[in-house]
Amino acid sequence: MQTDAISDLIKDVAARVVTPRFRALADGEIHQKRPGDYVTIADHEAEAELTAALLAAYPDAVIIGEEAVAARPSILDALPHADHAFTLDPVDGTKNFVKGSPDHAVMVAELRHQRVVRSWIWQPAHEHLYVAELGAGAYLDGVRLPPLPHDERATLRLAADLRLRGNVGRIEVVRRRGCCGVDYPLVATGASDAVYYVSGAPWDHAPGALLLTEVGGWSGRPDGTVYDPSQPPTIGVIGAASEVAFHVVAAAVRPTLRR
Numbered sequence: 001m002q003t004d005a006i007s008d009l010i011k012d013v014a015a016r017v018v019t020p021r022f023r024a025l026a027d028g029e030i031h032q033k034r035p036g037d038y039v040t041i042a043d044h045e046a047e048a049e050l051t052a053a054l055l056a057a058y059p060d061a062v063i064i065g066e067e068a069v070a071a072r073p074s075i076l077d078a079l080p081h082a083d084h085a086f087t088l089d090p091v092d093g094t095k096n097f098v099k100g101s102p103d104h105a106v107m108v109a110e111l112r113h114q115r116v117v118r119s120w121i122w123q124p125a126h127e128h129l130y131v132a133e134l135g136a137g138a139y140l141d142g143v144r145l146p147p148l149p150h151d152e153r154a155t156l157r158l159a160a161d162l163r164l165r166g167n168v169g170r171i172e173v174v175r176r177r178g179c180c181g182v183d184y185p186l187v188a189t190g191a192s193d194a195v196y197y198v199s200g201a202p203w204d205h206a207p208g209a210l211l212l213t214e215v216g217g218w219s220g221r222p223d224g225t226v227y228d229p230s231q232p233p234t235i236g237v238i239g240a241a242s243e244v245a246f247h248v249v250a251a252a253v254r255p256t257l258r259r
Contacts, residue, residue: 001057006108007120007129009053014106014124017045018091022125023100030098033070038094043067046090046106054086054108061086066203079202080230085111087229089203093179102126105181109206114230119207121181130185130211138188138214147216148190150242158193159248184208187239188215194240194249196222200233212239218246222253 001009021029021042029041047065054063062078065088069075079085086108091097093104102125110118121130132138138145177183186192188211197204200221206229209219218240219227224247227237235257240246 001054003118003131003133006118007122007131009050010106010108010120010122011124011129013046013049013053013090014122017049018042018097018106019124022097025098036095038098039067039070040091040094040098042097043091043094047088050088050090050106050108054088058084058086060084063088064202066090066201069201069203076202076233079111080114082111083113087111087203087206089181089207092181092204093177096177096179103177103179103182105179107181107203107207109202109210109229111206111229114228116206116210116229119210121185121207121211123181123185126182128185130188130207132207132210132214134210134214136214138211140185140189145188145215148188148241150216150244152244154193155242155245155248158245159252180204180208184211184239187217187241188212190241192241194238194245196236196238196249196253198236200227200231200235200237202229202233205229205237205239208239209237217241218243220246220250222250222257224250 031039033039044067047067051063051065062082062085064079089107091104092107097104106122108120109116117134119132130140183195187195209227212219220238222236238246238249
């Protein structure tokens with residue numbers, strides 16, 4: 001499928017399945033997979049439709065959907081060996097969605113041999129679409145995003161902020177909206193210096209990681225390694241406006257990790 005065709009697919013599914021439920025969910029349409037981890041009828045229906053459409057176009061692709069993995073975790077085992085795969089986050093920021101916040105998104109990433117080659121982040125309530133293609137740049141609503149400026153002063157301010165805060169504050173200062181599909185674009189457009197997440201699920205980070213790297217940003221683990229969505233999601237992920245900013249955040253959060 002052409003990149004624009006997948007963009008249209010995501011927008012269509014969101015318009016029919018996600019947006020009509022926004023601020024209109026019935027009690028029986030909201031559940032918790034575990035305390036604080038919400039899932040709704042919109043998550044399930046959107047993932048089913050996206051999965052079916054992608055498999056119709058790519059019958060040999062491995063589909064790694066958040067809700068499918070929640071029901072059968074072994075699905076994730078196929079990702080490190082897949083020649084072709086897609087990750088799906090049907091409603092990223094579900095807690096925000098449930099609470100009526102516009103900060104939610106529908107996200108898809110395409111991987112070839114464990115490398116993210118295309119990604120889509122659609123923010124239906126904000127009506128913004130971010131698309132990235134490996135080696136071809138990143139786009140906001142069809143307009144190419146400029147390279148991020150490597151602002152040394154911003155990096156120094158970030159380092160100072162991190163030093164002034166305790167462990168919890170170190171995380172909060174670099175996390176903005178509780179939704180990867182909003183937070184990564186904030187960094188990619190220069191509105192935020194960095195984001196940090198304690199969970200590394202591929203459907204959360206593969207789309208934003210490509211978006212960032214295509215504008216000169218950086219995505220990696222707190223141990224200093226570059227982000228690889230095919231690796232187990234057992235430690236956090238950092239997205240930063242530059243490699244220097246990434247290492248500043250990594251150095252600050254490493255002491256907070258469980259040993």
